[in-house]
Amino acid sequence: xxxxxxxxxxxxxxxxxxxxxxxxxxxxxxxxxxxxxxxxxxxxxxxxxxxxxxxxxxxxxxxxxxxxxxxxxxxxxxxxxxxxxxxxxxxxxxxxxxxxxxxxxxxxxxxxxxxxxxxxxxxxxxxxxxxxxxxxxxxxxxxxxxxxxxxxxxxxxxxxxxxxxxxxxxxxxxxxxxxxxxxxxxxxxxxxxxxxxxxxxxxxxxxxxxxxxxxxxxxxxxxxxxxxxxxxxxxxxx
Numbered sequence: 001x002x003x004x005x006x007x008x009x010x011x012x013x014x015x016x017x018x019x020x021x022x023x024x025x026x027x028x029x030x031x032x033x034x035x036x037x038x039x040x041x042x043x044x045x046x047x048x049x050x051x052x053x054x055x056x057x058x059x060x061x062x063x064x065x066x067x068x069x070x071x072x073x074x075x076x077x078x079x080x081x082x083x084x085x086x087x088x089x090x091x092x093x094x095x096x097x098x099x100x101x102x103x104x105x106x107x108x109x110x111x112x113x114x115x116x117x118x119x120x121x122x123x124x125x126x127x128x129x130x131x132x133x134x135x136x137x138x139x140x141x142x143x144x145x146x147x148x149x150x151x152x153x154x155x156x157x158x159x160x161x162x163x164x165x166x167x168x169x170x171x172x173x174x175x176x177x178x179x180x181x182x183x184x185x186x187x188x189x190x191x192x193x194x195x196x197x198x199x200x201x202x203x204x205x206x207x208x209x210x211x212x213x214x215x216x217x218x219x220x221x222x223x224x225x226x227x228x229x230x231x232x233x234x235x236x237x238x
Contacts, residue, residue: 031173032172034164034170037066038053038056039067041086041103052139053138062102064084066105067079067107068107082105084105085103089105090103099133101131103130104128104130105125106125106126121161126146146160148161148162
């Protein structure tokens with residue numbers, strides 16, 4: 001698989017337009033958004049990612065994390081509750097020529113953050129060691145340990161390991177945040193698989209709601225793959 005070296009000017013412009021549109025559409029009374037935030041390890045601590053997983057390329061020995069939660073913005077975004085411990089997660093996994101190892105931590109969050117009718121598949125974070133191509137992205141590493149993944153038409157990551165089953169970064173009003181039962185219900189999702197998954201694909205957003213605010217998306221940790229359409233088109237051409 002040939003991966004693009006950089007996002008085209010068209011992709012960057014399209015992403016910028018999408019960010020502005022979503023920021024303008026966000027309801028003023030929103031208490032926050034339910035979404036998967038993306039984290040990178042730095043000196044043994046989690047730091048909010050500055051780009052999406054489709055463009056981030058972690059090095060061999062890196063750790064990346066994903067946390068599902070109800071957050072207002074990047075300042076109060078909940079971090080994965082498991083430490084980014086590469087040595088523990090990837091113990092015994094040998095690097096082979098042309099590959100790299102990436103520790104992946106997936107935190108499904110708490111029941112209060114879950115959409116009504118759904119329950120986090122695990123109460124404790126799950127981890128996996130992804131052995132991927134040495135040019136692979138964080139999205140490739142995630143797909144290797146926590147399939148199936150679900151994306152919307154803008155390449156925003158909506159679900160990991162089938163959770164949540166529906167919705168994608170939808171705004172949650174203050175009353176809904178206090179009473180999650182007002183959210184539409186859907187079935188529980190399955191737990192992650194340790195088997196490698198295929199390349200992520202973009203799927204249609206079935207939430208029908210507003211996405212995360214401009215501040216969330218610009219931070220990158222809301223897992224919007226900037227220029228996502230250009231990335232997927234480039235992959236298909238390769």
